[in-house]
Amino acid sequence: MDVIEVRNVSEKLDQFWIKDLNFSIPKGYVTGFIGQNGSGKTTTIQMIMDVIRPKQGEIKVFGSSNTNSEIKQRIGFVYDELYMYDNFTISHMYKFIAPLYESWDDTLFERYRSAFELPMKQKLKTFSKGMKMKTSLLFALAHDPELLIMDEPTAGLDPVFRRELMDLLQELMLDSERTIFFLTHITNDLDRLADYIVFIDNGQIKLQKSMTEIEEEFHLIKGTREQLTAIGRDAFLGVRETKQGFTGLFQGDSTTLASNNHEMIVEKPSLEDMMYLMKGKKGSWQL
Amino acid sequence: MAAVKYFQLVIGLYWKTLMPLFLLNILLFFVLHYLNTSPYVLSLLVNLLMFYSVAEKQEKFKAQRFVLSLPISRSFYVLLYYVFIVLYITLLGLAMWGGYELLHIFSPDRFTIQEIGSHVFVYALFIIMLASILIPLLFRFKPETIEARIVVSLTLFIFIILSGSNRNFLVDYFLQDQGNLVGLSTVCIASFVVSFIISKQIMEKKVVL
Numbered sequence: 207m208d209v210i211e212v213r214n215v216s217e218k219l220d221q222f223w224i225k226d227l228n229f230s231i232p233k234g235y236v237t238g239f240i241g242q243n244g245s246g247k248t249t250t251i252q253m254i255m256d257v258i259r260p261k262q263g264e265i266k267v268f269g270s271s272n273t274n275s276e277i278k279q280r281i282g283f284v285y286d287e288l289y290m291y292d293n294f295t296i297s298h299m300y301k302f303i304a305p306l307y308e309s310w311d312d313t314l315f316e317r318y319r320s321a322f323e324l325p326m327k328q329k330l331k332t333f334s335k336g337m338k339m340k341t342s343l344l345f346a347l348a349h350d351p352e353l354l355i356m357d358e359p360t361a362g363l364d365p366v367f368r369r370e371l372m373d374l375l376q377e378l379m380l381d382s383e384r385t386i387f388f389l390t391h392i393t394n395d396l397d398r399l400a401d402y403i404v405f406i407d408n409g410q411i412k413l414q415k416s417m418t419e420i421e422e423e424f425h426l427i428k429g430t431r432e433q434l435t436a437i438g439r440d441a442f443l444g445v446r447e448t449k450q451g452f453t454g455l456f457q458g459d460s461t462t463l464a465s466n467n468h469e470m471i472v473e474k475p476s477l478e479d480m481m482y483l484m485k486g487k488k489g490s491w492q493l
Numbered sequence: 494m495a496a497v498k499y500f501q502l503v504i505g506l507y508w509k510t511l512m513p514l515f516l517l518n519i520l521l522f523f524v525l526h527y528l529n530t531s532p533y534v535l536s537l538l539v540n541l542l543m544f545y546s547v548a549e550k551q552e553k554f555k556a557q558r559f560v561l562s563l564p565i566s567r568s569f570y571v572l573l574y575y576v577f578i579v580l581y582i583t584l585l586g587l588a589m590w591g592g593y594e595l596l597h598i599f600s601p602d603r604f605t606i607q608e609i610g611s612h613v614f615v616y617a618l619f620i621i622m623l624a625s626i627l628i629p630l631l632f633r634f635k636p637e638t639i640e641a642r643i644v645v646s647l648t649l650f651i652f653i654i655l656s657g658s659n660r661n662f663l664v665d666y667f668l669q670d671q672g673n674l675v676g677l678s679t680v681c682i683a684s685f686v687v688s689f690i691i692s693k694q695i696m697e698k699k700v701v702l
Contacts, residue, residue, distance in 0.1 A: 255561065255562055256561060257558055257561045257562070259698065275564050275565055275566040275567075275569075276564060277564075278562070278563060278564035278565075279564045283562040285558065285559075285562070289554060289555040289556060289558045289559040290554060290556065290559055291506075291509070291510070291550065291554050291556065292554065293509065294509070298505065298509070299505075301501065301505055302501045302502045302504070302505025302506065303502070303563070305498035305501055305502075306498060306499065306502060306563055306564055306565065307564065
């Protein structure tokens with residue numbers, strides 16, 4: 207079952223186009239939404255959350271239209287920043303946010319607040335970026351959401367907190383009913399966490415696959431420029447050349463390259479490698 | 494009641510911002526009255542500043558983004574915001590009434606009880622009119638845009654011009670005749686309803702960036 211379904215969604219904002227988006231997020235898994243800055247990740251997530259209403263297409267969350275505000279009872283949403291007045295305190299926010307959620311759990315709220323070491327009465331303007339992110343997480347998690355959507359939660363944070371966050375998300379995923387949709391351009395975060403990857407580039411979905419499929423199907427090929435000429439650039443999904451040689455992303459059985467007497471280094475690509483190389487060649491993906 | 498918990502959100506978001514200007518408004522109103530200076534234009538200016546600064550702060554901290562991530566529909570949020578404004582004006586009216594009563598105790602010859610009621614009522618209607626113009630505008634445009642500033646300045650300008658040399662002109666005009674007062678009440682309430690409908694439509698289509 208899919209928790210989020212995005213069908214034929216298009217939207218134009220200033221000079222930026224989202225073009226005919228189609229993807230879905232399966233229930234019970236962590237899906238990483240990757241793409242470089244300005245690729246359309248945040249716009250897509252804002253359309254899912256009904257902050258932006260697309261001119262064309264349909265978005266369903268838990269089988270209902272995303273414009274139905276009731277579905278947000280089941281969603282925990284974390285922005286890339288804490289969008290709240292800086293003279294407010296957690297205590298003040300609690301007073302008007304907690305009553306909105308039917309499944310709000312004060313024990314859970316207190317457990318996370320204490321784990322995140324967040325003060326109740328201190329003004330938000332005195333909080334560090336890490337504390338603000340923890341505050342966002344605190345309010346997103348305290349109603350025990352079935353779907354957690356996070357927009358770049360680790361951007362600008364120190365490595366220790368990033369690691370702690372990953373541990374927390376892994377702990378949350380022990381509940382097989384829970385789904386996490388995690389938007390990031392720091393792909394290292396996803397290597398140990400994600401089950402599925404959706405890659406967006408220039409407002410278009412370029413890839414949606416499971417991590418297992420990615421590991422099986424994609425190969426990082428390194429060789430000389432002569433070897434690249436012999437194989438042909440078109441065999442690769444993306445190629446970067448240097449004076450020393452080339453690095454290419456190959457989809458399929460890499461032994462077919464070796465059988466042509468081209469001895470090359472074949473490695474497993476990281477998500478970062480894939481993002482980097484896929485950016486280099488547009489419109490060549492077969493989804 | 495379910496609506497009460499949603500209303501807590503609106504109060505939680507806006508009252509803290511409004512409170513200092515609310516108190517300033519009351520203080521200014523009665524200091525000017527005590528000094529025998531008409532307080533209406535200045536008081537309306539404070540209210541205009543108040544609506545504007547709430548919108549500006551909301552924009553600065555992108556609070557609408559936050560609101561839209563919560564389980565509350567856009568139209569219900571607008572409705573609650575208007576209910577909140579009605580309550581704010583009622584509270585302001587009651588505070589004015591209380592202040593007038595105090596002034597009446599110290600100088601009983603200055604006002605009759607009937608005059609106090611009429612003054613407060615007309616003043617409240619003016620703020621309703623001001624809110625009716627400003628709220629949809631501030632939902633539609635970002636407060637720092639030239640469009641928002643032009644309309645805000647124009648609204649203020651109209652109120653000042655209409656007041657003329659006698660700054661109680663507007664209030665006196667509507668208090669002169671029962672018909673004028675009924676007319677003003679009808680126009681203000683109708684404007685407020687139309688304003689709500691427009692704001693709701695703006696919010697339904699709005700891209701909150």
